Each structure stands twice: as structure tokens, then as C-alpha cells.
Amino acid sequence: MIPAATALTETDFERFREYFYRRTGIQFAPSKRYFVDKRIDHCVRAAGFETFAGWFGALRLGDRPALLQELINQLTVNETYFLREDYQFDALLNAVLPRVLAARGGPGRMAGPVKILSLPCSTGEEPYSIALRLLAEWPHIDLVDVEIHGGDIDSEVLSRAAHASYGERSLQRVPKLWMSRYFNAVGAGRYQLDSSIRDAVTLHQINICDTAAMRVLHEFDVVFCRNVLIYFDELSSRRAAENLYSAMRPGAYLFLGHSESMSRISPIFKPIRLPEGIVYQRPTGAK
Structure with a gap:
């Protein structure tokens, strides 16, 4: 069974936060840890990796852009409807x-x-x-x-x-x-x-x-x-x-x-x- 990404250490989480911030400008507060961990877990499993470390290494290497795009898709919020703030x-x-x-x-x-x-x-x-x-x-x-x-x-x-x-x-x-x-x-x-x-x-x-x-x-x-x-x-x-x-x-x-x-x-x-x-x-x- 693939280990859950919620097993990230505090150091892993901080490294991830810094990486995602540099790539997107979005910075997650520590209070968002559960939200982020669940979506990282999805990305790790969907890409077929057994550990966060393996997935994150491939992500930072940059030769598989689909990994970053799936991560962005998971972590961005899309709350909208027609004629909002009309x-x-x-x-x-x-x-x-x-x-x-x-x-x-x-x-x-x-x-x-x-x-x-x-x-x-x-x-x-x-x-x-x-x-x-x-x-x-x-x-x-x-x-x-x-x-x-x-x-x-x-x-x-x-x-x-x-x-x-x-x-x-x-x-x-x-x-x-x-x-x-x-x-x-x-x-x-x-x-x-x-x-x-x-x-x-x-x-x-x-x-x-x-x-x-x-x-x-x-x-x-x-x-x-x-x-x-x-x-x-x-x-x-x-x-x-x-x-x-x-x-x-x-x-x-x-x-x-x-x-x-x-x-x-x-x-x-x-x-x-x-x-x-x-x-x-x-x-x-x-x-």
C-alpha cells in the first residue's frame, strides 16, 4: 500500500510550501496542512509513486510537467457561478x-x-x-x-x-x-x-x-x-x-x-x- 502523504514531516511540508510558492505565488498557511496533505496524497497515488520523496523529487526535476499541472489543479480553489457579484x-x-x-x-x-x-x-x-x-x-x-x-x-x-x-x-x-x-x-x-x-x-x-x-x-x-x-x-x-x-x-x-x-x-x-x-x-x- 502506498503510504499516505499525510505522513510528511514538518521539514517536507515546508520544502513543499516553498516550492509551490515559487512556482505559483500561492502560499499555504500551516492551518491549511490537512487540505494540502490530502491533495498531495492524491497526486502521489495518481502518479504511481510509492513515497512523497520519490514524487517530490520527480516534481522538482521538472521533466514531467504533468505532475506540476495535476498538483496545481488539485490545490487551486474554483468557487464560482453565473452573475456572481453582479x-x-x-x-x-x-x-x-x-x-x-x-x-x-x-x-x-x-x-x-x-x-x-x-x-x-x-x-x-x-x-x-x-x-x-x-x-x-x-x-x-x-x-x-x-x-x-x-x-x-x-x-x-x-x-x-x-x-x-x-x-x-x-x-x-x-x-x-x-x-x-x-x-x-x-x-x-x-x-x-x-x-x-x-x-x-x-x-x-x-x-x-x-x-x-x-x-x-x-x-x-x-x-x-x-x-x-x-x-x-x-x-x-x-x-x-x-x-x-x-x-x-x-x-x-x-x-x-x-x-x-x-x-x-x-x-x-x-x-x-x-x-x-x-x-x-x-x-x-x-x-
């Missing part, structure tokens, strides 16, 4: 997009599309929520070219996002009219988003703390980065903020989760108070 989508339609259009010349006179990024996008509910709100409610949707992108470090949830099949819990806040118009029943209480909307969202596998990898994302007008910075320490949060800054146009807008505040992380963004809450702007003229 007041921010209200702010997007009522205040942010009008400002973006005004700054870029208005409908019909813009050079290039309005670009929106959702990171992390998990199983797709967040970028697809943006697409649905724009399609159903934004008066300029037929006049303005819009690109929506989603990104996540977890390959498994990205695969599920591409398929876009959801159960009732994810869909509980979706209006019935939208369900009949944009979703197709696929059996066993599951519904798949119409391909026309799935195809309108481009998905990327990406680590928000990886500066080199984040360079593929650029010139975004609006970024949603909700409920991920709370998992980072000060250094990782600052690096993530700088990478988001580089991915945005001057004057672009950033939405964080309701419990997150950029003022505690970095001064590079300007807070803007809207009726629906606070949004952060990359200053105009900033390089």
Missing part, C-alpha cells in the same frame, strides 16, 4: 464602458476592439456572465467590436470552461429568458451555453504571477481579477498587480473581489468610486 457588471455597463468609449473616440470611431479580461476565469462562468450581460443589455453591442478573454492556471477548469456545460447551482441566478435563449439542455439537469457565446470568449492557461507568461496579454480596457489576490502574500500580490497593470491600456479599469483592496497592495492604480462600488484605474499617460 453589481460589478452593473458598474461595467453603467459607468466603465461609457468611459472607455468616450476615451477611445466613441462607437464607430474606435481603433481596435474593446478588450475585456477575466482572470482567473475558473470554469467559465465569469467571462460568460460578462458576454451575456453585454449581449442582452448593452446598447452598443452591435456597434462596437468586443473581445472577451478568460485565463486560469488550472488546465482542468479551462477544459470545462471550453465545454461550458453547467448544473443548476451555477445557473441559479440566470434569468429564465436567458436560459431559454442562450442555453441548451444536455440531460441530467445540465445545460450547455450556446456555441455562439462560447466561441466569443478566448481562453488562456496562464499564471497571473508569471511575468513572462503574462506578456501575451496586453492592451485590455477592462480587467476582472476577483477573489484571487486574497490567496497571495504581499510579494505575490504586488507582482500580480504589476502584471495586470502591464496587461492594461493607460486609462483601463480593474475590478477586484469585494474583500480585496488594491490600496493594501500597490499604489500604481488609482481608485475610482462609482455608485456600485470601487474600481481601480491604470492612470492615463502612465507607461
Whole structure:
């Protein structure tokens, strides 16, 4: 029988924590030991190793990238559903997009599309929520070219996002009219988003703390980065903020989760108070 990974020594656990932090920017507190140990145990067994030491040695060697990806998939949290924190989508339609259009010349006179990024996008509910709100409610949707992108470090949830099949819990806040118009029943209480909307969202596998990898994302007008910075320490949060800054146009807008505040992380963004809450702007003229 393969020994349980919960038999890790304190030294093993600290070595693992440091390794995972360096690769992802995520640092687990000692209070998360049980959560981490169970998922390491799964990874050790699934990869066919007999000991943590053998598995961890192969992981650090780096010639089997699937080991790291499975570990990331096991240890990242993916709590989401359609129209989560919907007041921010209200702010997007009522205040942010009008400002973006005004700054870029208005409908019909813009050079290039309005670009929106959702990171992390998990199983797709967040970028697809943006697409649905724009399609159903934004008066300029037929006049303005819009690109929506989603990104996540977890390959498994990205695969599920591409398929876009959801159960009732994810869909509980979706209006019935939208369900009949944009979703197709696929059996066993599951519904798949119409391909026309799935195809309108481009998905990327990406680590928000990886500066080199984040360079593929650029010139975004609006970024949603909700409920991920709370998992980072000060250094990782600052690096993530700088990478988001580089991915945005001057004057672009950033939405964080309701419990997150950029003022505690970095001064590079300007807070803007809207009726629906606070949004952060990359200053105009900033390089």
C-alpha cells in the first residue's frame, strides 16, 4: 500500500510550501496542512509513486510537467457561478464602458476592439456572465467590436470552461429568458451555453504571477481579477498587480473581489468610486 502523504514531516511540508510558492505565488498557511496533505496524497497515488520523496523529487526535476499541472489543479480553489457579484457588471455597463468609449473616440470611431479580461476565469462562468450581460443589455453591442478573454492556471477548469456545460447551482441566478435563449439542455439537469457565446470568449492557461507568461496579454480596457489576490502574500500580490497593470491600456479599469483592496497592495492604480462600488484605474499617460 502506498503510504499516505499525510505522513510528511514538518521539514517536507515546508520544502513543499516553498516550492509551490515559487512556482505559483500561492502560499499555504500551516492551518491549511490537512487540505494540502490530502491533495498531495492524491497526486502521489495518481502518479504511481510509492513515497512523497520519490514524487517530490520527480516534481522538482521538472521533466514531467504533468505532475506540476495535476498538483496545481488539485490545490487551486474554483468557487464560482453565473452573475456572481453582479453589481460589478452593473458598474461595467453603467459607468466603465461609457468611459472607455468616450476615451477611445466613441462607437464607430474606435481603433481596435474593446478588450475585456477575466482572470482567473475558473470554469467559465465569469467571462460568460460578462458576454451575456453585454449581449442582452448593452446598447452598443452591435456597434462596437468586443473581445472577451478568460485565463486560469488550472488546465482542468479551462477544459470545462471550453465545454461550458453547467448544473443548476451555477445557473441559479440566470434569468429564465436567458436560459431559454442562450442555453441548451444536455440531460441530467445540465445545460450547455450556446456555441455562439462560447466561441466569443478566448481562453488562456496562464499564471497571473508569471511575468513572462503574462506578456501575451496586453492592451485590455477592462480587467476582472476577483477573489484571487486574497490567496497571495504581499510579494505575490504586488507582482500580480504589476502584471495586470502591464496587461492594461493607460486609462483601463480593474475590478477586484469585494474583500480585496488594491490600496493594501500597490499604489500604481488609482481608485475610482462609482455608485456600485470601487474600481481601480491604470492612470492615463502612465507607461
